Amino acid sequence: MTVLTNMQTRDVEALLHPYTNAVTLRQTGAHVIESGEGVYVTDADGKRYIEGMAGLWCCGLGFGDAELVDAAKQQLDKLPYYHLFGGRSHEPAIELAERIKDLMPSMARVFYQSSGSEANETQIKLAWYYNNARGRPEKKKIISRVRGYHGVSIVSASLTGLPYNHKSFDLPVDRIHHTSNPHHWREAHEGESERDFSARLAAELEEMILAEGPDTVAAFIAEPVMGAGGVIVPPEGYFEAIMPVLHKYDVLCIADEVICGFARTGEWFGHQKLNMQPTSVSMAKQLTGGYAPLSAVAINQDMADAIEAHSGEIGIFGHGFTYGGHPMGCAVGVAALDIYKRRNILGHVQSIEAGFQRRIRSYADHPLVGEARGIGLLGALELSPGGKAMFDQPGKVGARLAAELVKHGVILRAIGDTLAFCPPMTITEDELEEMFAPIETALDATHHWAKAEGMM
Incomplete structure (x- = not known):
C-alpha cells in the first residue's frame, strides 16, 4: 500500500480532482x-x-517562457483587471481580436471567455440569438458528433459525445443531437474506402437534419481533429462532403479549434488544414500558450450584423463573463501570437x-x-x-x-x-x-x- 506524503494527504483532503477516480486517488495520491x-x-x-x-x-x-511571463507581469503592473461590459474596453483586448481576425479573414468579431467550455457554451447561445434575430425561433437544435469533445458546462457537456460526461449529470439536455463518429478504422464498413465512408456520414447527417426538420436545426459543431475523443483524424473527403449538406439547409458550421488552433495541425487552424468552412470558431488553450485562462469565439460578418442589430432592438446584448477579455490574458495572447510568428x-x-x-x-x-x-x-x-x-x-x-x-x-x-x-x-x-x-x-x-x- 502506498504511503501518502504530507502534500498528497493535504491534496485528497482539500481538492476534488477533475477526470479522476477519487477512491483510487486516496490510495495512490496525486x-x-x-x-x-x-x-x-x-x-x-x-x-x-x-x-x-x-x-x-x-x-x-x-x-x-520568459516573454510570456514578462507580458503578464507588465500588464499586471499597468492594468491588472478591467472588463468589456457596457462599452468599456482596453488595448490588449482590441489588439488580440485584431490579430485573430488577421489569421482568419473570414471572421468579423471576437468575443472573449475564460475556457473552451465557455466558448462553446457561447457558440450555442449566439446560434440561438442569431436565429431569433432572423425571425426563426424554431431553428435551435444543435448537431454534434459521437466522441466529440466540446467541454463540461451544461450545454457544452451535452455537445460532448462521451458517456462519462453525461452519466449521472442528467445530460445531454434537449436540442442537442449526435451524428456519426468519423473514425474510419473503427466505424467503416468492410471494404469501405475513406471517401465512401465520408459520403455515407454526410448522408447520415442529411438524414438527421431531414428527420428533425431543417427549419429546427441551427448548427453543426465539430473539432477539425477530435482531441479528447481519441485524436481521431477525419477521413479523406470528410468536410468536403459535410459542408454542402450544411449549406443546403442553412445550418451554421462551428469549428471547435480549442485543441487544433494555432499551428498544432501544421496550419494556423485545423479547419484550414482539413477544408472545413466555419461560420464561427472557438479558440482557447494555445491562444495564450496555456499561460493564462482565456478563450475566444470569432463570428463571421453575417452573424455579427444580425446579432448587433438585434441587440439594438432589445436594448442590450445580455451575455458576458467577468473575466472575458481579462487584460492580462489578452496581453499574454498577443505575446503568444508574436512568438508563434517571430519564432x-x-x-x-x-x-x-x-x-x-x-x-x-x-x-x-x-x-x-x-x-x-x-x-x-x-x-x-x-x-x-x-x-x-x-x-x-x-x-x-x-x-x-x-x-x-x-x-x-x-x-x-x-x-x-x-x-x-x-x-x-x-x-x-x-x-x-x-x-x-x-x-x-x-x-x-x-x-x-x-x-x-x-x-x-
Missing part, C-alpha cells in the same frame, strides 16, 4: 508537479519528465511533423496496438487485444501503459485505451527521440501484463 521548463516538468520528488501532452493540449510554447512555430511544426508521425506509425505492428494515427503534432496509439476488438475492462490497459511511461520519465495521456501525444510545439528532434525512446519498452511491459491478467 502526482504533484512543482516546476516546468521547456518541454519538461519536475515533480515534488525532483524527478523530471517530458510533458508529452503539453499539459492539457495547451502549453504549445512549453513551460517557463516561426508553424514552420517548425511543418518541419518535424513527418518525423513525429513516422515514429507514431512505427508502433502500428506492435501486438498491443490496433491503430496508430495522427496529424501535425497530434498522435495516438489505440490499444486493442487484437484487430478492432476492445478490451473487456475499458481503460485499464491504457492507464497501465501511461503509468509505465511515467516510470521512464514521459507523461502522456490515456484516453480510455488510447494513448494520446500532444507535445509542446517547440520540441526538438532530440527531445522527440527522448519522448519516444521508452515507448516500445512500455508497450512490451504492458502487453506482458495484459496477457498475464487474461486480457489478451
Whole structure:
C-alpha cells in the first residue's frame, strides 16, 4: 500500500480532482508537479519528465517562457483587471481580436471567455440569438458528433459525445443531437474506402437534419481533429462532403479549434488544414500558450450584423463573463501570437511533423496496438487485444501503459485505451527521440501484463 506524503494527504483532503477516480486517488495520491521548463516538468520528488501532452493540449510554447511571463507581469503592473461590459474596453483586448481576425479573414468579431467550455457554451447561445434575430425561433437544435469533445458546462457537456460526461449529470439536455463518429478504422464498413465512408456520414447527417426538420436545426459543431475523443483524424473527403449538406439547409458550421488552433495541425487552424468552412470558431488553450485562462469565439460578418442589430432592438446584448477579455490574458495572447510568428512555430511544426508521425506509425505492428494515427503534432496509439476488438475492462490497459511511461520519465495521456501525444510545439528532434525512446519498452511491459491478467 502506498504511503501518502504530507502534500498528497493535504491534496485528497482539500481538492476534488477533475477526470479522476477519487477512491483510487486516496490510495495512490496525486502526482504533484512543482516546476516546468521547456518541454519538461519536475515533480515534488525532483524527478523530471517530458510533458508529452503539453499539459492539457495547451502549453504549445512549453513551460517557463520568459516573454510570456514578462507580458503578464507588465500588464499586471499597468492594468491588472478591467472588463468589456457596457462599452468599456482596453488595448490588449482590441489588439488580440485584431490579430485573430488577421489569421482568419473570414471572421468579423471576437468575443472573449475564460475556457473552451465557455466558448462553446457561447457558440450555442449566439446560434440561438442569431436565429431569433432572423425571425426563426424554431431553428435551435444543435448537431454534434459521437466522441466529440466540446467541454463540461451544461450545454457544452451535452455537445460532448462521451458517456462519462453525461452519466449521472442528467445530460445531454434537449436540442442537442449526435451524428456519426468519423473514425474510419473503427466505424467503416468492410471494404469501405475513406471517401465512401465520408459520403455515407454526410448522408447520415442529411438524414438527421431531414428527420428533425431543417427549419429546427441551427448548427453543426465539430473539432477539425477530435482531441479528447481519441485524436481521431477525419477521413479523406470528410468536410468536403459535410459542408454542402450544411449549406443546403442553412445550418451554421462551428469549428471547435480549442485543441487544433494555432499551428498544432501544421496550419494556423485545423479547419484550414482539413477544408472545413466555419461560420464561427472557438479558440482557447494555445491562444495564450496555456499561460493564462482565456478563450475566444470569432463570428463571421453575417452573424455579427444580425446579432448587433438585434441587440439594438432589445436594448442590450445580455451575455458576458467577468473575466472575458481579462487584460492580462489578452496581453499574454498577443505575446503568444508574436512568438508563434517571430519564432516561426508553424514552420517548425511543418518541419518535424513527418518525423513525429513516422515514429507514431512505427508502433502500428506492435501486438498491443490496433491503430496508430495522427496529424501535425497530434498522435495516438489505440490499444486493442487484437484487430478492432476492445478490451473487456475499458481503460485499464491504457492507464497501465501511461503509468509505465511515467516510470521512464514521459507523461502522456490515456484516453480510455488510447494513448494520446500532444507535445509542446517547440520540441526538438532530440527531445522527440527522448519522448519516444521508452515507448516500445512500455508497450512490451504492458502487453506482458495484459496477457498475464487474461486480457489478451
